[in-house]
Amino acid sequence: MGNGIAQLKKKPMPIFPILDTLKNDNCEVVRRSVANNLNDISKDNPDFVIETVEKWQGYTKETDALIKHASRTLLKQGEPKTLQLFGFDSKNIMLSNFDILTPSVKIGDALEFSFSLTNQNKTCKTLRLEYGLYYKKNNGDLSRKVFKISEREIEPNKVYKINRKQSFKLITTRKFHTGIHQLSIIINDQESQIKDFELVS
Numbered sequence: 001m002g003n004g005i006a007q008l009k010k011k012p013m014p015i016f017p018i019l020d021t022l023k024n025d026n027c028e029v030v031r032r033s034v035a036n037n038l039n040d041i042s043k044d045n046p047d048f049v050i051e052t053v054e055k056w057q058g059y060t061k062e063t064d065a066l067i068k069h070a071s072r073t074l075l076k077q078g079e080p081k082t083l084q085l086f087g088f089d090s091k092n093i094m095l096s097n098f099d100i101l102t103p104s105v106k107i108g109d110a111l112e113f114s115f116s117l118t119n120q121n122k123t124c125k126t127l128r129l130e131y132g133l134y135y136k137k138n139n140g141d142l143s144r145k146v147f148k149i150s151e152r153e154i155e156p157n158k159v160y161k162i163n164r165k166q167s168f169k170l171i172t173t174r175k176f177h178t179g180i181h182q183l184s185i186i187i188n189d190q191e192s193q194i195k196d197f198e199l200v201s
Contacts, residue, residue: 012041012048023056023063031066038070046074050081057085075128076146078189088128090188092120093154097161098185098193105199107168107176114163115185119154126153127187133166134182135174136199142182168199 015037022034042049053067074082083089098115105111111133119125129149134142147166154160166183168176178201184194 012045016048016052019052023059023066028062031062032069035066035069038067039073042071042073046079049074050079050085053082053085076148083128083188087126088188089125090127090190091125093125093127093187094118094120095185095187095192098195100183100195100197103197105168105197107178107199107201108170110165110167110169111183111197112163112165113183114161117154117160117162117187119156119158122156124153124155126151128189129162130186131164131166132182132184132186132191132194134184134194136177136179136181138175138177140179146186 019034019037022030025031025034038049038052049070053071056063056067058064068086071082071086075086075088094117096116096118099113101112101114102110113131117127117129128151130146131149132144132146134144137143149162149164152160170176176199178199180196181199182194182196184191186192
């Protein structure tokens, strides 16, 4: 990476006028390029991207889509201000009936689990739902990988039942180790109810 580019990642204000102009471009590819650029910047200068999101939010439907894509790393990290800007609020959201349906999973098969969510608020709430899978490493430690389930609005006083599967088919990019693994549910970056399951050969 050149020194100029590295410097812009640390202090991106000089390129803001360019991004600000291109956010309105008629070409979706150009707007997506702006989003990708901001996402890259967020890894070194998150405050700049958060301020940009605040300035551009509500400008047009296309711009709202741009800043949502630009904030994907911050959202995945559970950055509180970013979650708030996009309306993700897990207050009075109740997680219940979390169950691992396959407590013993054979390599090549799938882990299956289910849970329920209830919105105890008087208004609809937007949720970013994920689950954390704690893979057992060769040294016995556990390493978490986060998988997205969905982003959704849930209505007040309504129960949502969710069932998911996670494949343990052999792949070249991950080596599975038998033994105890763990699974958790993550709601707007708040993790809860970690449960064990066993991976067997």
